[in-house]
């Protein structure tokens with residue numbers, strides 16, 4: 068379509084299909100088109116979890132230890148390295164049992180030394196390790212993966228819905244505190260329900276390296292486990308699937324709490340995630356959030372992760388959109 072006359076012809080042909088309803092207007096931002104040139108050189112980089120990332124995007128915990136997981140993880144690590152993003156592994160539980168799947172998780176050689184790379188375990192596994200006095204195995208895991216620390220997923224509802232799920236013998240807070248006291252760098256997350264103000268407050272008061280929202284409104288592991296269940300006579304009713312907190316609610320809470328807590332807000336890095344349906348919505352939440360943050364997605368990356376070119380285009384599309392947003396949009 069380089070030729071001007073061809074382009075003018077296309078304009079006439081496509082005008083009919085190019086109508087947009089007023090209802091589709093993005094209400095989150097003011098559009099201010101006169102104050103910036105096109106943003107070729109806008110720098111999106113920032114410090115996050117003690118390292119420098121080139122863009123405020125995060126690949127949230129997903130997989131390992133099954134079929135396509137290796138190729139998915141390797142592709143995710145390749146784009147993270149290429150675009151300078153931080154990423155987390157899915158639950159590393161298989162590595163506590165054997166080294167058979169180690170290569171699924173061995174992404175540091177692809178990612179390089181300089182980007183955030185975090186291991187992941189659930190509360191139930193940590194409870195068992197603490198009970199057996201084997202927390203040193205977490206340290207060994209982190210060292211073996213050359214990870215920066217451990218993301219702990221708190222998932223009592225998922226465990227409850229999961230047909231073969233575990234039960235917590237203690238409150239998750241006790242387990243988290245024990246890991247923190249053992250000087251293991253910790254980020255805490257949910258798995259798609261988010262968490263309420265009391266939990267957020269307590270976690271912000273702990274010397275965590277970060278908090279990931281994993282909020283309600285996207286992938287939901289209660290629903291996922293319920294889908295896996297095939298008993299006609301289940302005692303696991305759907306009701307509990309719908310409790311939780313959206314990313315917006317959680318960001319608002321974090322903002323209130325960080326001013327209330329002042330210097331007692333020890334956790335300063337936030338991964339805004341869970342149901343981030345598009346790049347501008349994530350950017351809006353990121354701009355609203357008073358603490359240092361990046362925007363995480365899981366399913367969004369998974370949708371493109373088996374095809375490296377497609378994944379590259381998805382990440383590049385997010386970054387280019389963010390640059391345009393920085394140049395021309397202002398938070399309403």
Ligand SMILES: Cc1cc2nc3c(=O)[nH]c(=O)nc-3n(C[C@H](O)[C@H](O)[C@H](O)COP(=O)(O)O)c2cc1C
Nearest residue numbers: 127128129157158220281285286341342364365366
């Ligand atoms: C396929 C898949 C596997 C996941 N596995 C894990 C996991 O092992 N550990 C974890 O903490 N979260 C896991 N999650 C949850 C995500 O990290 C994230 O919190 C959740 O999916 C919400 O983000 P989303 O709405 O962008 O998908 C997984 C998500 C997906 C889609």
